[in-house]
Amino acid sequence: MARVKRKAGTAREKPPLSGRRIVITRPRTQAGEFVRLIEELGGEVIEFPTIEIVPPVNYGPLDLAIRRIKTYQWIIFTSVNGVKHFWKRFTRLNKRASDLRGARIAAIGPRTAAELRSLGLSVALLPGEYRAEAIAEKLGKARVKGKSVLLPRAAEARDVLPLTLERWGATVDVVEAYRTVAAQGNAARLKSMLRKKEIDVVTFTSSSTVNHFAELFAEEDAPDLLRNCLVACIGPITRETAERLGIRVDVVAGEFTIPGLTRVIAEHFSRQ
Incomplete structure (x- = not known):
C-alpha cells in the first residue's frame, strides 16, 4: 500500500493537524506538495493513489x-x-x-x-x-x-x-x-484502517480520484467505508462527483488548489 509519513508537533505549540491521519488519493508523482503542506501542519500522510496519469x-x-x-x-x-x-x-x-x-x-x-x-x-x-x-x-x-x-x-x-x-x-x-x-495497489490495509476508524480524513483532488476510489471499494460500499472520517474535496465539481456516488462530503476548498484544500482541512480541526 502506500508509504506513511509523520511529522510530530511540539508540546509547546500543537499544529492543527497533529495526530491526524490524512489519506491522499492523487497520483504519487503529483502528491509532493500536498504531503509537505500536511506534514508542516503536523499531520500524518497516508499516500493511497487511486489513479495514474x-x-x-x-x-x-x-x-x-x-x-x-x-x-x-x-x-x-x-x-x-x-x-x-x-x-x-x-x-x-x-x-x-x-x-x-x-x-x-x-x-x-x-x-x-x-x-x-x-x-x-x-x-x-x-x-x-x-x-x-x-x-x-x-x-x-x-x-x-x-x-x-x-x-x-x-x-x-x-x-x-x-x-x-x-x-x-x-x-x-x-x-x-x-x-x-486506475492505480495498481492493494486496498486491503486502507479498508482495514477505515473500518477500525484509524483514518481522520480522506481527500479527493479530482473527479477521477473519487471515481476510482469508489471502484476500488465497490464491493465494500465506499460511502459506508467513509462514514467515520472527514471527506474533503478540492472543489465543487469533485464534490458533485462524490455526492453522485453517495459519498458524504464534509469540507470543500474555497480556493480550488492544494494549498486551499489543506487550509480548509486545518481550519476544520482548529475549530474542534
Whole structure:
C-alpha cells in the first residue's frame, strides 16, 4: 500500500493537524506538495493513489492538432497534466514556443498558468474561479464566435466547456493529451484502517480520484467505508462527483488548489 509519513508537533505549540491521519488519493508523482503542506501542519500522510496519469492510447489526433497549431486562435489548458503532456509531444514533433504566437492561451488556474509560463508561454486568460465553466464565462461569446479552439486534455474530462464554446459559434477540437487510469495497489490495509476508524480524513483532488476510489471499494460500499472520517474535496465539481456516488462530503476548498484544500482541512480541526 502506500508509504506513511509523520511529522510530530511540539508540546509547546500543537499544529492543527497533529495526530491526524490524512489519506491522499492523487497520483504519487503529483502528491509532493500536498504531503509537505500536511506534514508542516503536523499531520500524518497516508499516500493511497487511486489513479495514474498515462499517455493517450493513440497520439494521432494530438499530433494532427499540433501540426495544424497555427490554425487555432485559442488554446485552452484545463490542468497542469494537459500542459505537460501537450508540451512533451509538441517538442517531440520539433515545434517551438514561437509556433504558438498566433494563438492566445487560456489556463484554468494559477498552477496551470505557472506551468505554461515556465515554458516561456504567455497566458492571455485566467479565470477568477478555477473550473471549466469559469473559463467559458471569462472568454464570453463574442471572443470565441467564429474562432478555432484547441482543447488538449484528459480523455475523461467533462464536456461542459467544449459544448458551451460550440454553442457560441466556435469550432472546437478536443484532443486526448493524456488519460487517467486506475492505480495498481492493494486496498486491503486502507479498508482495514477505515473500518477500525484509524483514518481522520480522506481527500479527493479530482473527479477521477473519487471515481476510482469508489471502484476500488465497490464491493465494500465506499460511502459506508467513509462514514467515520472527514471527506474533503478540492472543489465543487469533485464534490458533485462524490455526492453522485453517495459519498458524504464534509469540507470543500474555497480556493480550488492544494494549498486551499489543506487550509480548509486545518481550519476544520482548529475549530474542534
